[in-house]
Amino acid sequence: MAARKPAAKPNVSPDELRQYYRDMLLIRRFEEKAGQLYGMGLIGGFCHLYIGQEAVVVGLEAAAEEGDKRVTSYRDHGHMLACGMDPNGVMAELTGREGGYSKGKGGSMHMFSREKHFYGGHGIVGAQVPLGAGLAFADQYLDNKRVTFTYFGDGAANQGQVYETFNMASIWKLPVVFVIENNQYAMGTSQKRSTSTEDIYTRGAPFGIPGELVDGMDVLAVKAAGEKAVAHCREGKGPYILEIKTYRYRGHSMSDPAKYRTREEVQKMREERDAIQHVRDLLLQGKHATEDDLKAIDKEIKDIVNASAEFAKESPEPALDELWTDIYASEVPQGDAIDA
Ligand SMILES: Cc1ncc(C[n+]2csc(CCOP(=O)(O)OP(=O)(O)O)c2C)c(N)n1
Ligand SMILES: [Mg+2]
DSSP states (O other), X not given: OOOOOOOOOOSSOHHHHHHHHHHHHHHHHHHHXXXXXXXXXXXXXXXXXXXXXXHXXXXXXXXXXXXXXXXXXXXXXXXXXXXXXXXXXXXXXXXXXXXXXXXXXXXXXXXOBTTTTBOOOOOSTTTHXXXXXXXXXXXXXXXXXXXXXXXXXXXXXXOHHHHHHHHHHHHTTOOEEEEEEEOSEETTEEHHHHOSOSOGGXXXXXXXXXXXXXXXXXXXXXXXXXXXHHHHHHTTXXXXXXXXXXXXXXXXXXXXXXXXXXXXXXXXXXXXXXXXXXXXXXXXXXXXXXXXXXXXXXXXXXXXXXXXXXXXXXXXXXXXXXXXXXXXXXXXXXXXXSOO
């Protein structure tokens, strides 16, 4: 990834900049804590951390409005925190406890919040892409000017269902932003080995969908691109593709031996391109925050994350008879299935 361009004057207020710093830090510290709990055996099953990619969701959430929807893959904790879901509920779901978003029955990859318009959490690579178009179809039908952010990875971008979805979304002019989170690896396979073209954002062109490449380590660049994409969708012009170039610092999941890249590569990214450090520098250089202000934010975040871990340890295991609930759609109250 190319070195960062010299920082332009931020086009956001100091308050917004501090908020992005806080939101990205919450995701990073939350994920670090989840990694620790996993190591202690308190989290079982799959667990895919989002460390390094924080600017993507925080930048796009800054471009979203109330009522907009989001759907993503299994690497989903950051998306949930960024759209305002409760860290206690997310962490307790990771530990499989009653207080979790899916009552401890879904785990890391399967959480939902109708209140925050978060539609999962999907373990099958690429499966959320047609679902995202479906959510956008519902909004178009209701004519409510809402937009759906449909996130997927560089690996998922090679799935056939993505292109079937592009075709339909374009024909129907659906209000969906396809967000390709290009962290440059699909499990242990680098984009260079697996993907025929370097520029994934151009793949909408045959379907008439505009796309652009975005620096995913710069939250302000992500926000600006997100605003453009969202405006396009809200104006009824149909879907938009954002390929957001980012990087994950940890393994694909907690069980990744990481033999496909060097420690030096990861270290270089962390040192030269880290998105949180970038905002930290902007805040300090612009005199929008002092070291003490940032320390206070760090402490606030640490307290939230520690409290979520305590909650996730203390919440009880789900009762056995919970095995038989939340299985059939008929349990959804009538009229509550679509957020009108
Ligand atoms: C249909 C399907 N094939 C394979 C897998 C196994 N698998 C899980 S994640 C993954 C790689 C996906 O990479 P990418 O889309 O780049 O997302 P990232 O993990 O980098 O966020 C694979 C092959 C799966 N879950 N579903
Ligand atoms: Mg990837």
